Amino acid sequence: MTVKVDHLGPLEQTALLTEYARALDSRAADPILADPLSDEVVSKIDFDFTRLGVTPSVMRLVALRAKMLDERIRRFVLDNPHSTVVDLGAGLNSMIHRVDPPPTVNWYSVDLPAVIDVREALLPEHRCSRVVAASLTEPGWADPIPADRPTMVVADGLVAFLTEPSIIAIVRGAVGHFPEGILAFNDYGPVSRLNRIAGRIATRGANSPHQQWNFAGFKDARYPETWDARLRLAEEASVMHRPETAAFPLSLRLASRLSRRIPSIARKARILQYRY
Template sequence: MEKIRPLLAEVPATLLVPLWARAEEQKRSDPLVRDPRSAEILRALDFDFSRFSGGWMSQLGCCIRTVILDREVQRFLDAHPGSTVINLGCGLDTRVSRLSGYTCWYDLDLPEVIALRSHFFTETEQRHMIASSVLDSGWMERIMAPGPVLIIAEGLFMYFSEEEVTSLLDALARYFPKAVLLVEMLAPLLVGRNRMHDVVKNASFKWTLSDSRDFSRLNSRLHYDCEWSYFDMARRRWRYLRLIHGIGWVRRNMNNRIVRLHFE
């Protein structure tokens, strides 16, 4: 079968990193996440994934964030039957196939990403794909969400400026006034220093927050619930970093995290 070549610009091309990370994890006898679908998709793409081979921190971090998000999304769905999930910047994420209990699931990304995604996923009455920039609020009018809403922003906000993040949050608050958000936050040390990253070299890291409670500064209706540090999972696999991850400066500046927020 002829392989599919992903024709993506710098930021959209970063979707290949978590796909590779999850596929690579399937080679382990004790994978953090079981996702054979990602391995199947990877094999169907005409791309030299060996360029990521040295990125052990990204590989581990992507799998940890997958575990955290899978767990927290499923908890939300179990606690709120009839929910709608909106997955912003979905890339080639396979979560929609792994979890259950939602009424509707919307995967949203740029048109070229959705075109690629359409090779591997089909829409159903419950599963939908929207081709749009996240920053174009017109897509929000297409969401039918009579019940609770959960919004996922994984590997996304770090590529926006603070002004863009604020504008997006304002629009989300208007359209989904009681939504819960699960947001990945970048390690502050990497902002403006993407060349320090072990895999992502071309797409610029523009923004993060050192203190997740500062989200309320961006939107007064947005409230912090809790967060989960990547360093607190799979500690034996963090190699030398496990020796220093407890140091306050290291945790604040070198550590990605998943933050749970809600509008009220």
């Protein structure tokens, strides 16, 4: 039995691209993330994934940033066995199954209602799993989530699609609701208006995330500290500096080598963590 996704809007369909990228990585002879569940999920969706134009570079970048976020969540859960993990814009990501936290952890996947329906239809159950079907841009999305434990708030692939005022409201909503914890997300450094327009033109008529790109990003990893006074930068890590870049396609491997000397390249694929 397959699940239809034609009813999903362009923003919701971005969840297909990242899941497909992880599925392709899992099929590779030398996977970086090695998430066979992503391939199982993709095989149950009635959709022409080749339309998404996922290049080998995108596949590897998506897989490696997921691996880096997984590692950080595992560490948080190890340090805080009685805690909450909140995955913002969770899409179809099987992060909870990869991390497989102990039963003392409550894990909330938040996404738009239509995406949560597809997620519930496709992902196997996990004893820690709860979902919140809500828009993060509406106040009150965090209300169903108990605020009684240290909380790791994660966003993989979300911020690029939001405006900065929306991101600030979401971050303040999280940091104001949960008592203490970590906020972790991936970003792409500064993305100029010209680059965003060029991306839209280059992918015109295609089902590309460039069409949904809204956020101009930032250079200084401390910049999000201005979003909420409680945020303190805890880590800035570049995907480009990881040993797994050996499995990248040639051009990206060269970029990764250059990124040691050219920080603007390293910033193009970051994992950022903030304490609050």
